[in-house]
Amino acid sequence: MNNIIKEITPLTHKDCFSIFSRVKKNFDFPLHFHEEYELNLIINGAGAKRVIGDHQEEIADMELVLVGPNLSHTWVTHHCENTAITEVTIQWHKDFFDEKFLKKNQMGLIKEMLERSGRGILFQPDTAILLAKRLMALNDLKGFTGVMELMNILHELSTLDNIRVLSQVAINNNQILNPNSRRIDKANEFMNANFQKQITLKDIAKLVSMTDVSFSRFISKRTGNTFVDTLNEIRLGHATRMLIETNSPIADISVNCGFNNISNFNRIFKKKKLCTPKEFRENFCGTSVFI
Template identity: 80%
Template sequence: MNNIIKEITPLTHKDCFSIFSREKKSFDFPVHFHEEFELNLIINGAGAKRIVGDHEEEISDIELVLVGPNLSHGWQTYHCKSDSVTEVTIQWHKNLFEDRFLKKNQMILLREMLERSARGILFSEDTAVALSAQLMALNDLKGFTAVMELINILHELSIAENARTLSRVALDNNQILNPNSRRIDKAFEYMNANYQKQITLKELAQLISMTDVSFSRFISKRTGNTFVDTLNEIRLAHATRMLIETNMPIADISVNCGFNNISNFNRIFKKKKFCTPKEFRENFCGTSVFI
């Protein structure tokens, strides 16, 4: 677990899903997990290594993988020699489809696929090729139309043949770190709703009825990070979204995300993202859409 990080995605409770597409030369994001479902299409990435749960495998030229909430996953450059890899990543909340909806007769195959994704699902190359154009075209759709197209794509995947389960076991990293997650979820919800403000350890401790010292130990044990590092991760998730979606000056983004000064923001951003906010914005090549 020490080498696996929990990612706080920029997806907010008001979004249905996000789609991020880009061209890149290498796979440099570490193995990670997050609360959201993720559907990942990779084209021209032959030789890269796929890691999903306890599974590792070298990939072919095109692949499409569905990863369930809190399942560790990542891709590494490994033997990949391509200098132009296309990657399309779609993420949606784990409660986008309510349980009562998924229990309807017509939703049986979709429900089974989402449940199976707890171990990761690799779809056949034929399926990846057949749906690649639809996945990339999601960037151009808006609102309700985009949501309906995502549902249509998920339906097509649920009836696709020759899909393969990847991890031998379902590894819920959030439960490994957070066996009693109700309190930590409440703390995360508060930080996500108030990240622009100055938040103290004391007010969060009071929120979940703990002493300051107990809460400090509690959040470190449950997340692997200190309170300050956890809050900064949440603020950085919102900051990266602003850097991608807006032309807002970096100093204003810093203030709007709760950092006390631009120097501190730059330092923390570079430590976590391995580049400055300015470099991130300049080097960003791709599109990110939130529906």
């Protein structure tokens, strides 16, 4: 498992979190990482193998795991023979809990848990059993009610003592940097709002009061990505959302996400996600909710 891909999730900057649930025959998603936190519930997965950072282990019938940002992870079919595996995946942005908010006394346990998740946290089977129905019920909750329920669940998880930290290495994808820049935030906000339009390096450089060359170097240094890669990842994020939520033809989604032609869209999509847009849509044949 030497090939680790960066997953571009369908979670947009306006969402608080997403929940995706499905029943599947096997585990086929490659080793990957993403910038979001992920809480993963697996039912009927006995015999599959869990890979989190430098940790590998065969799993039991049911498990609940919290994975922090940029930590490589996957589940592999391995010895699992069950063809009705239930997987519930909840993802939320790193800033779901504001940094200053996490410093409040009442947030100490959640803050500690989120920090530990940089190595992956396995909760006890009885915890997974106890919370399974509530996690799956998040599909039916809307707006603020859903946000509060997720916060309540995370709070309950943070109070548990019988947890197991999995990986010896906190983050093994050192190329992922923390931009921490108002200029980067402004550029990302503009690209997210205008991803369907033609956007040039000159446009963004002018927006943040820099020359083309200076901004090109600046964004590469701050994010580890070129301007073009950053824009493509934003467009692919919106494209994956459309592939999941709509039945629109892939050619239309390509145009609506700012790609100049479907061949270019297919090429970039497969390079970034190791599957075609059609395959991606077929793999996400479950229930998806964005809150």
